[in-house]
Amino acid sequence: MTTCRSVVQKFCFGFAVAGMAASLTCSVVAQSADRPYGNPADTFQPGIAGFTFHKKTLDETLEVMKKVDVHYLCIKDFHLSLNSTDEQIQAFHEKCAKYDVKGYGCGPIYMGSEDAARKAFEYAKRCGVKILVGVPYEDQIVDGKKQRVGSRKLLEYIDKLVKEFDIKYAIHNHGPDMPLLFPTADNAYEMIKDLDPRVGLCMDIGHQLRFNYDPVESFRKYHDRVFDLHLKNVTDNSKKGGAIQLPRGKINLVEMVKVLREFKYSGICSLEYERDFNDNLEGVAECIGYFRGLMDATR
Amino acid sequence: MTTCRSVVQKFCFGFAVAGMAASLTCSVVAQSADRPYGNPADTFQPGIAGFTFHKKTLDETLEVMKKVDVHYLCIKDFHLSLNSTDEQIQAFHEKCAKYDVKGYGCGPIYMGSEDAARKAFEYAKRCGVKILVGVPYEDQIVDGKKQRVGSRKLLEYIDKLVKEFDIKYAIHNHGPDMPLLFPTADNAYEMIKDLDPRVGLCMDIGHQLRFNYDPVESFRKYHDRVFDLHLKNVTDNSKKGGAIQLPRGKINLVEMVKVLREFKYSGICSLEYERDFNDNLEGVAECIGYFRGLMDATR
Numbered sequence: 185m186t187t188c189r190s191v192v193q194k195f196c197f198g199f200a201v202a203g204m205a206a207s208l209t210c211s212v213v214a215q216s217a218d219r220p221y222g223n224p225a226d227t228f229q230p231g232i233a234g235f236t237f238h239k240k241t242l243d244e245t246l247e248v249m250k251k252v253d254v255h256y257l258c259i260k261d262f263h264l265s266l267n268s269t270d271e272q273i274q275a276f277h278e279k280c281a282k283y284d285v286k287g288y289g290c291g292p293i294y295m296g297s298e299d300a301a302r303k304a305f306e307y308a309k310r311c312g313v314k315i316l317v318g319v320p321y322e323d324q325i326v327d328g329k330k331q332r333v334g335s336r337k338l339l340e341y342i343d344k345l346v347k348e349f350d351i352k353y354a355i356h357n358h359g360p361d362m363p364l365l366f367p368t369a370d371n372a373y374e375m376i377k378d379l380d381p382r383v384g385l386c387m388d389i390g391h392q393l394r395f396n397y398d399p400v401e402s403f404r405k406y407h408d409r410v411f412d413l414h415l416k417n418v419t420d421n422s423k424k425g426g427a428i429q430l431p432r433g434k435i436n437l438v439e440m441v442k443v444l445r446e447f448k449y450s451g452i453c454s455l456e457y458e459r460d461f462n463d464n465l466e467g468v469a470e471c472i473g474y475f476r477g478l479m480d481a482t483r
Numbered sequence: 484m485t486t487c488r489s490v491v492q493k494f495c496f497g498f499a500v501a502g503m504a505a506s507l508t509c510s511v512v513a514q515s516a517d518r519p520y521g522n523p524a525d526t527f528q529p530g531i532a533g534f535t536f537h538k539k540t541l542d543e544t545l546e547v548m549k550k551v552d553v554h555y556l557c558i559k560d561f562h563l564s565l566n567s568t569d570e571q572i573q574a575f576h577e578k579c580a581k582y583d584v585k586g587y588g589c590g591p592i593y594m595g596s597e598d599a600a601r602k603a604f605e606y607a608k609r610c611g612v613k614i615l616v617g618v619p620y621e622d623q624i625v626d627g628k629k630q631r632v633g634s635r636k637l638l639e640y641i642d643k644l645v646k647e648f649d650i651k652y653a654i655h656n657h658g659p660d661m662p663l664l665f666p667t668a669d670n671a672y673e674m675i676k677d678l679d680p681r682v683g684l685c686m687d688i689g690h691q692l693r694f695n696y697d698p699v700e701s702f703r704k705y706h707d708r709v710f711d712l713h714l715k716n717v718t719d720n721s722k723k724g725g726a727i728q729l730p731r732g733k734i735n736l737v738e739m740v741k742v743l744r745e746f747k748y749s750g751i752c753s754l755e756y757e758r759d760f761n762d763n764l765e766g767v768a769e770c771i772g773y774f775r776g777l778m779d780a781t782r
Contacts, residue, residue, distance in 0.1 A: 248765075251765050252765065252769060253728070253730075253731065429552070429772070430772065431552075431772060431775040431776065431779065432552065437779070438779050438780045441780070465764065465765050465768075466547075466550050466551065466764050466765065466768040467768070469764075469765040469766070469768035469769040469772065470551060470768040470769065470771060470772035471772060472769060472772065473728070473729070473730060473768065473769035473770060473771065473772025473773035473774075473775075473776065474772035474773065474775055474776040474779075475772075475776065476730040476772075476773055476776065477730065477772065477773040477774065477775065477776020477777040477778075477779075477780065478776040478779065478780050479776075480730065480736070480737050480773075480776075480777065481737045481740070481776065481777050481780035481781055482780055
């Protein structure tokens with residue numbers, strides 16, 4: 185008869201703030217303990233991928249997140265630069281905590297060299313997150329012009345970094361628009377399957393469908409290496425598919441949530457809502473509401 | 484893998500406009516044929532109770548409805564006065580049709596006399612709707628002051644009007660704030676159960692819970708007389724329960740949607756979102772998204 189989300193949130197707000205203070209001291213947040221929001225029966229929660237609000241300030245982003253009752257943010261560089269000082273990072277987290285929001289990961293961060301990769305890991309460590317969403321590439325001349333190409337060589341260096349930092353690395357797939365730069369989760373998986381199990385995927389389910397790959401089946405295949413998920417819907421299972429509110433696209437999100445439950449996905453489902461960037465509050469709210477409906481009805 | 488809502492909508496937009504023109508000629512819209520939106524497997528759809536936008540103009544209301552992809556509006560008098568001319572009513576419907584919105588019912592309309600009741604039915608007929616949501620009362624001196632009290636006597640006159648107009652009459656329950664004026668659906672049902680089967684209920688599930696009555700069980704009891712439903716959630720199962728976004732309140736809306744499906748409820752679930760009236764787009768969007776999630780996950 186009742187839902188306990190509000191009760192859990194009330195209880196956990198103090199906890200979250202306390203946890204944040206701890207994380208700023210040791211620079212590392214224990215992942216298992218810092219997912220206190222929502223129904224205790226859920227292994228995953230909705231979040232926001234920073235890119236959704238790339239035209240908003242951090243304050244505006246947090247205001248929206250408060251309105252829609254979402255507590256996990258994947259930090260993008262326009263909200264917290266890679267060059268931030270420790271004091272700036274602390275101020276960022278303190279501001280988030282005021283809105284009951286936790287920056288749970290960083291990225292996607294594009295990295296084209298070993299130096300850039302190390303810098304990204306150092307940033308993630310200083311941010312106190314355990315997930316770094318990344319796009320490791322090398323420049324190559326393809327069809328007569330310099331292009332970014334997904335780099336196995338750089339991944340072999342990243343394999344060492346995940347061991348050194350104990351931070352998970354999640355490759356973001358880009359769909360048919362960037363056929364050389366991890367177009368699919370499948371392509372990324374092929375390049376990381378023999379690496380450290382902390383090298384995995386941030387599965388963008390929209391780009392999977394835009395490549396005409398069923399994201400439900402993709403998750404089923406690669407679930408043990410999916411550390412983050414870009415939640416979205418798209419209008420078509422082809423390159424022409426554009427962003428649309430979650431209830432209105434071609435991805436069957438009921439089945440998506442069911443497969444997340446089946447495999448007890450323990451990451452965040454971060455909404456990346458890529459339309460109406462200047463005025464997306466309604467769209468974000470509809471999407472988050474929809475996702476919560478699916479979660480509640482499949483529990 | 485795909486949802487067919489957008490396809491159905493595209494197909495039916497023309498239909499809706501054509502149907503509207505027909506309704507203005509004959510003043511009656513065939514109910515079974517005019518629910519063309521959404522998944523064909525659904526017997527009910529989300530709508531908007533006009534009161535949600537009582538601080539908005541009709542244009543603003545329709546803009547929001549377009550944004551959240553909702554196509555049914557229960558018409559309130561502040562958007563279309565009971566004294567409207569036929570031309571004004573036609574202009575109202577034409578404006579709605581531009582936004583792909585159908586005014587499917589009128590009300591709630593308070594009526595304290597036979598004349599007022601007849602005027603409301605004539606208005607509903609001129610509006611071309613088949614559902615009139617009403618609050619039939621008589622003034623009585625209670626506790627030393629004049630108060631509105633739910634009127635069986637007036638309902639006996641309304642019993643004649645539903646026969647004369649062939650328009651369904653749905654009593655709105657008001658919860659613990661108005662203990663004399665249909666506080667519960669149960670109270671209303673007791674007063675209409677021996678009347679024409681076209682006299683029934685607009686079940687406000689929030690007010691039911693605020694009276695500590697489980698709206699799921701209430702619907703189960705009275706489903707054959709529920710013609711309209713005010714969709715909402717509330718923070719408590721007592722008088723102190725206030726409006727809250729659908730995912731965050733005490734009504735178990737998963738079970739609510741399941742019971743609507745069980746009895747093949749064939750009305751509209753009209754969102755009556757009673758907070759942040761000056762700035763409720765986010766709340767409305769979150770609510771509608773949530774309801775669609777529940778619908779999709781329970782189909």
